[in-house]
Amino acid sequence: MADTVTRPRSPISAEDVAAVRQPTTRARMLPPRVFHDPAVLAYEQAAWFGGGWVGVGREEDALTAGAYFLVEVAGQRLVVVRGDDGELRAFHNLCRHRGATMVEEPCGALVRFQCPYHAWVYDLRGRLRQPRHTDTLEDFDLAENGLIPVRLATWQGLVFLDLSGEAPPLDEHLGDLPGHLARYDLGALRRARRIDYDVRANWKAIVENYSECYHCPGVHPELNRITPYNLGEYLPGEGPWTGSWMEVIGDFETLSTDGATHGRPAIAGTRPEDHKRVYYFVLWPNLLISLHPDYLMTHLLWPQEPRRTRIICEWFFAPEAMAELGFDPSDAVDFWDLTNRQDWRVCELQQEGTRSAAYTPGRYSAIESSVHAFDLMVADRYAEDGITTRVDRVPKPGRNGRVARAGGGNGARRPA
Ligand code: FES
């Protein structure tokens, strides 16, 4: 069927990424071609974004029967909709008759799906009702002509899709990440703001940037005064994710324009030590989770071109906090909008610089092992040789020479 995603062969060989798959103290960064070559992005879209679980949105956008939102994954246009039986489902957004797009508005509520072309009707579970003038057709089974379903699962209020239909269950994809967030109910939080960014950089450069705070003193003076770049710990774990936390110092309470929460209570489930921490997680391939004492921020990354990424950044708060008279999330949103833009600028500089024929892959500093961990997820997948490279964390220098715990292999299996 023309609508399925075909998985091409990797354009990057194990040899091409051999220098990445070394201990961090010896490794080199990804070959520059992976940031620029359209064939590489085509492969990543089909094999990674279309070949396994990807975060696409929030359950809160489809809570009641008929509520839906549209997403595009690996060039495939999809609709996520709540059925009249309460089940959340995803379908390809196209009619089985002549293939017209079914739904055009990015979100809303439906009673049923009705094709705008010849008015074929499907119910909220994707089942085709008998179309006009089809009752004399031979070998035409309504049950075989419903909307084409896409595999869907949820975790912590987040919606994930697997276009391939063949990935291991979502729980397996998440590894032991859920354990790190089990004390929270992030699905109960509600979106207060969303900002979309169109960044002139490869999506992997953006994940690399998110994975380190080596750049923070120079690029983010506002952030670095609240959570200094060298204070924090890696979170060890299994699965295609990386995690760490950073310390909120002194009298500061959270990451906001003045470092204050403005009376917002801590998110339910927060432990005493979490009041002075900001947690950062990268979940392969496209979801960034930033958990503050009083709010959650997520980034979803959608590659558009090798040098262009659409980023959806959203801020979520406890509904009780949002119900307070005068609730205003601007201090958190403005803080991160500034920080985001500072990040996008340096990502764009990396994108431009690595176009040069003179650039050869650089080295990882001692506080970039999470960058290396992500690059290893990338490199192992390009290599397609079944080997998952273990991450050797370089101990982090901290306050008074304190050395942060060297975490295990985020994104890697522990050696047997
Ligand atoms: S294309 Fe949908 S009814 Fe004809």
Ligand SMILES: [Fe+2]
């Ligand atoms: Fe940054």
